[in-house]
Amino acid sequence: xxxxxxxxxxxxxxxxxxxxxxxxxxxxxxxxxxxxxxxxxxxxxxxxxxxxxxxxxxxxxxxxxxxxxxxxxxxxxxxxxxxxxxxxxxxxxxxxxxxxxxxxxxxxxxxxxxxxxxxxxxxxxxxxxxxxxxxxxxxxxxxxxxxxxxxxxxxxxxxxxxxxxxxxxxxxxxxxxxxxxxxxxxxxxxxxxxxxxxxxxxxxxxxxxxxxxxxxxxxxxxxxxxxxxxxxxxxxxxxxxxxxxxxxxxxxxxxxxxxxxxxxxxxxxxxxxxxxxxxxxxxxxxxxxxxxxxxxxxxxxxxxxxxxxxxxxxxxxxxxxxxxxxxxxxxxxxxxxxxxxxxxxxxxxxxxxxxxxxxxxxxxxxxxxxxxxxxxxxxxxxxxxxxxxxxxxxxxxxxxxxxxxxxxxxxx
Numbered sequence: 001x002x003x004x005x006x007x008x009x010x011x012x013x014x015x016x017x018x019x020x021x022x023x024x025x026x027x028x029x030x031x032x033x034x035x036x037x038x039x040x041x042x043x044x045x046x047x048x049x050x051x052x053x054x055x056x057x058x059x060x061x062x063x064x065x066x067x068x069x070x071x072x073x074x075x076x077x078x079x080x081x082x083x084x085x086x087x088x089x090x091x092x093x094x095x096x097x098x099x100x101x102x103x104x105x106x107x108x109x110x111x112x113x114x115x116x117x118x119x120x121x122x123x124x125x126x127x128x129x130x131x132x133x134x135x136x137x138x139x140x141x142x143x144x145x146x147x148x149x150x151x152x153x154x155x156x157x158x159x160x161x162x163x164x165x166x167x168x169x170x171x172x173x174x175x176x177x178x179x180x181x182x183x184x185x186x187x188x189x190x191x192x193x194x195x196x197x198x199x200x201x202x203x204x205x206x207x208x209x210x211x212x213x214x215x216x217x218x219x220x221x222x223x224x225x226x227x228x229x230x231x232x233x234x235x236x237x238x239x240x241x242x243x244x245x246x247x248x249x250x251x252x253x254x255x256x257x258x259x260x261x262x263x264x265x266x267x268x269x270x271x272x273x274x275x276x277x278x279x280x281x282x283x284x285x286x287x288x289x290x291x292x293x294x295x296x297x298x299x300x301x302x303x304x305x306x307x308x309x310x311x312x313x314x315x316x317x318x319x320x321x322x323x324x325x326x327x328x329x330x331x332x333x334x335x336x337x338x339x340x341x342x343x344x345x346x347x348x349x350x351x352x353x354x355x356x357x358x359x360x361x362x363x364x365x366x367x368x369x370x371x372x373x374x375x376x377x378x379x380x381x382x383x384x385x386x387x388x389x390x391x392x393x394x395x396x397x398x399x400x401x402x403x404x405x406x407x408x409x410x411x412x
Contacts, residue, residue, distance in 0.1 A: 002118055002151070002201045005108035005238050006088040006191050010142065010407035016081050017171040020044050021180065021402040024145060026129075026211075030060060042081050044404030046072045047144055061132060066139035073140050073407075084409070089186045090194060091406055092164050093242050096179040097399040102248040103161055105194065106406055108238030109149060109204065111220035114213055119149065119204045120384035123392070125214045126340075133215035143216055143240035143408040146401055147209030150377070153245040157197050164190055171405065178399045182406075204243065205384050208397045213239060219410070240408035242401055246377045252350030253286070253374040254393040255357055256325070257366040259344045262335040266297065269333065269368075276328040277304040285354040287373045290321055294354075296361055296369040316382040321372050322394045340392045347393040350374065 012020040022044035028036065033049040034056070045052055050068035051060050058064065076082040091106035113119045137143060151157075164185045171182040185191060206213055216239030223236045261269045273279055279295070282303035287294055291311075293304040310328055312318040318327070330336040336345050346366070348356055357369035375395050383390055 001199045002204050003110040003113055004090075004105070004195060004198045004241075004243070005110075006090045006185075006195075007108045007235065007238065007408050008085045008088055009091060009106075010077070010082050010084050010409055011405060012082055012171075013080065014171065016042055017182070017405065018173040018175065020076075020081065020404040021173070021175055022048065022404050023176070024400055024403050025049050027400060030056075042076065044144075047076070047140070048403055061128075061135075066135050069136060069144075070139045070141075073142070073144070082407075085184075087186065088191075089184055090164075090191055091170075091185060092161060092183040093401065093405065094165070094181040094183070095399050095401075096181070097177065097250070100250050100399070102244050102250065102399075103165070104148075104242040104244035104248075105157075105161070106146065106240070106242050107194075107198075108235075108408060109147065109213075109241035109243070111217040111237050111239060112232065113204065114217050114239075115221075117387075118202075119206060119213065121206050121210055121213075122380055122384045122388075122390050123206075123210045123394075124389050125210050129211045130214050130218065133211050134218045137215055137219050137410070141410045143212070143410070145209075145212060145240070145403045146406075147213045147216075147239060147241045148207040148397060148401060149204045149209075149241045149243040150207045150246050150249055151198075151201050151204050151243060152381075153247045154197065154201070156200075157194070158245065160190055160193050160197065175402065178402075180402055180405070198243075203385075205246075205381065207244070207249065207380070207395070209241075213241075216240075223410075235408070235412050236410045238408065240406070246381070249377045250398050251374045251376060251380075252396040252398050253372040254322070254396045255348045255350060255354075255372055256330070256339075256370045256393075257346050257348060257357060257360050258330070258334055258336070258368050258370075259366050260334075261367055262333065264333075272333045273304065273329065276307055276310040278307065279304045285357075286371045290373050291324060292373060293321070293325060294371040296354075296357055296371070297367065299362070316379070316386045317388050317390065320375060320379060320383075320390060320394060322375065322391045325370060325372065326391055349396040351396065351398050 019042045025048040033045045034052045037052045094103045169181045170184045291306040295302045311324045336342045360366045
């Protein structure tokens with residue numbers, strides 16, 4: 001059973017919600033964040049990427065960076081940009097992006113559930129990124145950005161969501177082509193109903209935010225040891241999450257670009273490709289089904305189809321398109337053994353489109369690009385349920401959740 005808890009949110013006053021709302025910390029580099037913050041003193045990036053307020057040459061992991069995050073959070077509270085809710089509540093976060101609509105519950109998710117694999121994962125975390133977010137949580141004494149969780153759709157939960165959305169939204173604004181609508185749930189009957197319904201769910205799944213959930217759990221483990229008369233109900237036992245039903249997940253491909261052909265000429269490269277794939281020139285720039293790939297080189301697109309028997313259909317990980325490409329082409333042909341660390345490969349989120357792949361190759365910075373068919377949510381469930389992990393950069397979820405609409409304090 002999944003445990004969720006209401007909490008006293010720290011959030012913007014209505015008139016500043018649009019100004020505060022910002023992209024997640026990990027979709028921007030520091031220079032991009034600096035540019036985005038220009039003339040915006042109350043952008044949440046001042047808290048999530050506080051190096052924007054320090055010299056450009058500062059080490060992003062320096063003590064001063066985390067201290068600045070705390071300083072800026074305190075400043076936002078002191079100046080009345082943020083306030084603390086008077087009692088524990090749930091929240092609903094609705095996003096509309098074109099024709100796509102998703103509605104998620106904002107709640108405290110259980111670190112113990114994360115430890116016990118009630119909250120299932122599908123990616124490894126990197127130690128440096130995990131340590132960074134752990135320090136950020138410790139410095140601010142809060143989960144400042146949400147983990148994106150999903151669950152298998154239930155009519156009973158959807159009915160409560162619809163009831164909660166009969167109220168007037170707390171915030172409603174459009175930013176970056178996404179309409180963001182935020183509701184406060186303070187009706188105790190609805191709160192109790194949501195707690196009861198989520199308790200009937202066997203598993204939650206991390207869609208996006210593995211480092212944030214792991215870091216929150218690191219803090220929980222440390223504080224549990226330090227706390228006398230520990231009960232398991234202290235606020236540090238929970239982390240900020242937005243929990244969406246699986247049938248509302250929008251997953252886009254995570255495409256690849258590679259800097260060279262590993263010493264091969266183009267003819268030799270295509271000769272080697274034919275060992276595991278068929279290929280032909282195409283007008284397509286993105287595949288329309290699983291086990292097919294589009295390759296861009298020298299101004300032309302080619303459609304690659306994985307040959308039958310070239311991959312293990314019974315293995316949840318091996319059958320993923322990202323695995324097929326890695327195992328049958330990137331590793332044996334281009335020599336990319338570890339895409340997590342190899343500097344010759346880069347990854348391009350599907351939101352940037354195939355035009356970005358063409359631009360990168362045409363610029364000469366990369367020689368070849370691959371567009372993939374997106375991983376689907378059922379494949380994610382299958383991998384997580386098997387207790388295995390996907391290759392790096394397997395999924396790109398859109399739309400991204402705006403940061404700053406609510407914070408979960410670790411204060412009791």
